[in-house]
Amino acid sequence: AMISLRQLLDHAADHEYGIPAFNINNMEQIQAIMQAAAATDSPVILQASAGARSYAGEAFIKKMVEAAVEQWPEIPVCLHQDHGASPAICQQSIRAGFTSVMMDGSLREDMKTPASYDYNVEVTRRVVDMAHAVGVSVEGELGCLGSLETGQAGEEDGVGAEGTLAHEQMLTDPAEAAAFVDATGVDALAVAIGTSHGAWKFTRPPTGDILAIDRIAAIHLSIPDTHLVMHGSSSVPQEWLSIIREHGGDIGETWGVPVDAIVEGIRHGVRKINIDTDLRLAMSGAMRRLADTERKEFDPRKFFKAAKEAAAGICQERFEAFGCAGHG
Numbered sequence: 511a512m513i514s515l516r517q518l519l520d521h522a523a524d525h526e527y528g529i530p531a532f533n534i535n536n537m538e539q540i541q542a543i544m545q546a547a548a549a550t551d552s553p554v555i556l557q558a559s560a561g562a563r564s565y566a567g568e569a570f571i572k573k574m575v576e577a578a579v580e581q582w583p584e585i586p587v588c589l590h591q592d593h594g595a596s597p598a599i600c601q602q603s604i605r606a607g608f609t610s611v612m613m614d615g616s617l618r619e620d621m622k623t624p625a626s627y628d629y630n631v632e633v634t635r636r637v638v639d640m641a642h643a644v645g646v647s648v649e650g651e652l653g654c655l656g657s658l659e660t661g662q663a664g665e666e667d668g669v670g671a672e673g674t675l676a677h678e679q680m681l682t683d684p685a686e687a688a689a690f691v692d693a694t695g696v697d698a699l700a701v702a703i704g705t706s707h708g709a710w711k712f713t714r715p716p717t718g719d720i721l722a723i724d725r726i727a728a729i730h731l732s733i734p735d736t737h738l739v740m741h742g743s744s745s746v747p748q749e750w751l752s753i754i755r756e757h758g759g760d761i762g763e764t765w766g767v768p769v770d771a772i773v774e775g776i777r778h779g780v781r782k783i784n785i786d787t788d789l790r791l792a793m794s795g796a797m798r799r800l801a802d803t804e805r806k807e808f809d810p811r812k813f814f815k816a817a818k819e820a821a822a823g824i825c826q827e828r829f830e831a832f833g834c835a836g837h838g
């Protein structure tokens with residue numbers, strides 16, 4: 511059944527677990543997530559970015575998720591809009607049947623320029639008014655994703671600010687978080703702690719100076735009743751990087767957010783963990799491997815099946831590690 515983000519995260523808070531929010535773009539990703547959720551008895555958050563909506567189209571996203579709910583009626587599913595650029599975009603998603611929207615007012619509408627605090631409060635408050643009137647949940651974001659290691663905001667063509675950011679812009683301030691939640695009424699708050707979108711998060715296994723998990727505890731103390739969200743939370747599995755390299759891919763040394771660090775975040779109020787890159791790495795790695803080892807194969811279903819199994823493996827591991835399994 512379809513359910514709001516608030517309902518899912520309230521249950522997660524009561525039982526002290528976190529829920530992975532996987533980005534979806536196609537049927538295979540949706541089926542992989544649902545199969546892993548069914549296998550582990552986990553609740554599901556499916557999130558669609560602007561990129562997903564332009565890739566598949568809003569009608570396909572919506573109908574594929576409806577099909578998933580029909581096929582797995584016992585699994586609670588939240589359909590969440592990832593990184594809404596404006597109140598108008600959020601309104602469109604609410605009309606389309608999303609049960610949760612993210613208003614990302616940490617960036618201007620271009621999604622590249624850091625926004626002022628006042629702008630963020632203004633647009634987020636408007637979305638909360640609109641969404642709550644019809645039972646839809648709202649996630650806001652305070653602080654900018656970016657690398658504490660390099661001062662770079664994010665990947666050039668991805669979702670996130672461009673250029674360099676000051677250290678303090680990349681760490682959400684606990685007192686400001688309290689004021690923001692009070693002024694906007696958001697259900698969940700994405701915080702900045704040194705993670706960034708994509709595969710290029712850290713040039714070495716992250717330590718506390720570049721991945722500020724301790725900041726989460728401070729924010730949680732300040733806003734204990736607000737569900738915290740970690741973006742840029744792919745772990746960038748070294749084993750999938752190896753498979754990609756073994757089968758012709760060219761991806762250099764890089765590290766993601768260790769699952770253990772996320773679990774530590776969950777102990778301090780993190781309830782939603784956004785993951786896209788890990789599914790991309792596993793799916794493309796599995797397809798590369800199949801293309802390389804089964805050189806006579808040309809049935810696309812074989813490739814998609816391998817990709818789906820790889821994605822389901824990641825999903826199952828995260829459902830289990832985040833304590834989500836058994837709560838579906």
Ligand code: G3H
Pocket residue numbers: 533559560561562592593668669707708786787
């Ligand atoms: O927020 C970033 C997600 O990984 C979505 O990426 O805009 O390429 O779909 P995308």
Ligand code: 13P
Pocket residue numbers: 533592593706707708709740741742743744745784785786787788
């Ligand atoms: P990753 O790129 O680390 O998977 O993050 C995804 C994300 O935060 C989507 O909003």
Ligand code: NA
Pocket residue numbers: 557591592593612649784
């Ligand atoms: Na989101």
Ligand code: ZN
Pocket residue numbers: 593669707741742784
């Ligand atoms: Zn994100």
